[in-house]
Amino acid sequence: MEDESQPRANTLDCGGGEKKNRTVGCCWRTSRFHWLLPDGLVAAVMSPELLLLLLAALTSESTADSTGLNFIAAFPENIAFYHPDAPENKIRITALFPDTEVNIKVYSNTETRTLASGETWEYAPEATMELMGSGISTKILQITSNNLITVHAVYLKKDSVQTTLLRPDDKLDKEYLVPPIPVIEGTSHPADMVTRTVAERSPFKLIVINTEKDNKITVKHAEPETVSLLPHQIAQLSLTTEDVSRVVKADEPVAVLFGHSCAIRENCTCGQLYTWLPPDKQEQFKFYIPPFLAKDAKSETRVLLSVGGSNHVIPYNPNSPVVETAGTAVLYRPGAFFNLIPEKDFGSCSIINSIAETENFAVILVHKDFTDGVRVGELSLESPQWQQLVGTDFVSTDVALASGKNVIWHTGTSKMAVYYVGIRKGALFGNPAPIISKIPDFRGCIVSPEVLKIGEVADGWRESLKYCSDNNLDLMSFPGAQLQSHIYNKIMQVKDDSLSHVWFGMRRSSQTGEWYWLNGDSVNETNWGEGEPGTEDDGQCAIMSLESSTRFAWSDENCCRKAHPICYRDPVIL
Structure with missing residues (x-):
């Protein structure tokens, strides 16, 4: 039997009197195949149109709220x-992919830089x-990119510092609940001492940043206030101290900041x-509060x-560190706000x-049974000091970070919440860490998920090689035991009882007789x-x-035997 690079006969008998050129392959009219997607979602794709819709849904599902292509900042x-x-x-x-061009x-002035994967432009x-x-x-500031990026803002003057994670334009919304x-x-x-003439006694503010369309924004409270903005304008609106519910509603998506310029x-x-x-998601969320966020306060x-x-202010109670709400949950401590991370937004990599x-x-919150999988x-x-969150299955710890970039990820199936906390001259500040991925993987921080496909066209090994290539995939190689186990588990999610054998990306060299x-x-x-063999x-x-009885055992086989291919694309790892 020749190596796959050597020529074979020009034509194949495709059955029913049909013959095709060998480079095209046989029986491609059977277009149904299985795709394995993250979290075990299996899809039987019946047409290119449905495939495109499915992949679009996958991209949306696996993309975190903190990564995007377009951002606005103030x-x-x-x-x-x-x-x-x-x-x-x-x-x-921070760029997630190579050759990322950021503007x-x-x-009217634009500055451009090209970043490598994982590189940060300050x-x-x-x-x-x-x-x-x-x-x-x-x-x-308008920030645009040709690949996914994260954007982190640092506000610094003298000893006053705050940090915040920017949300991409396509994740902004038209309605926000004000804490x-x-x-x-x-x-x-x-309340009667609040005045515009003294910095520390000035009113709290909303800062509303408009995106790219004419917009009308209304702050609904005791006395509604409406403002009209042109594209990429900012409105600063003062708030009274009265205890009233406030909602920001806009005709077009906006970003909203809440705070004070010089709070005691x-x-x-x-x-x-x-x-x-x-944004107001109008969903019920569960928030866990790591003790470190209340450190010394x-x-x-x-x-x-x-x-x-309605509004509610709840004192922090370490014996009851969980909050459930259908609205906004912001932790306040002297000198800092933290948007609490809802459990549904836990990720696998930050x-x-x-x-x-x-x-x-880094303050890390994870299920108590999966602490061993956390990596920096x-x-x-x-020697992490894990603290149990009372009445829950979660624990948290704080990790001192090295200078520069720190990638925090989980090797197993568990997701986690990660906060950045800085302490500068005794003052604590921080924000939720940007979530790069929600797809746990033993290989690292996934920025684009793996794709595994078992074709329903049974053919020879060489034809299977082409079948995968035509779908922009590879006939799968899995040389390591950990990857083999990972793939076997994935296959079990997509195979049916009619599927008994699959070709994969190993064969014997005709020149040396060695497997490769x-x-x-x-x-x-x-x-x-x-x-x-x-x-x-x-x-x-x-x-x-x-x-099932063979435990995915391999054997050598005549390359002309008809079997289904297992096709694969590696994940992209930061």
């Missing part, structure tokens, strides 16, 4: 616009981009306090809830870029059945049994 007033220290704001853009547009805007006072502004204003002595309380922290100091609000920490037509001159931590980079956690993988990896860990006369192509 820089809230920090302490006071007239403060003698200039702001040192930064935008940190940052400020007014862009420092002009100090004049900081917002001033109130009213309408055009001080906006209740926290009671902060010297800032929001007593401790020792008569004040600093910026802002967070980007999540348990008695002052509150959970701010806005649910439909990325954190440390900030200079700051103690940097290539390493397991070193198509992807070029060494043949070390194998799963040959008893008495296999035989001699060169027994067969030169490897076939795998799917019969």
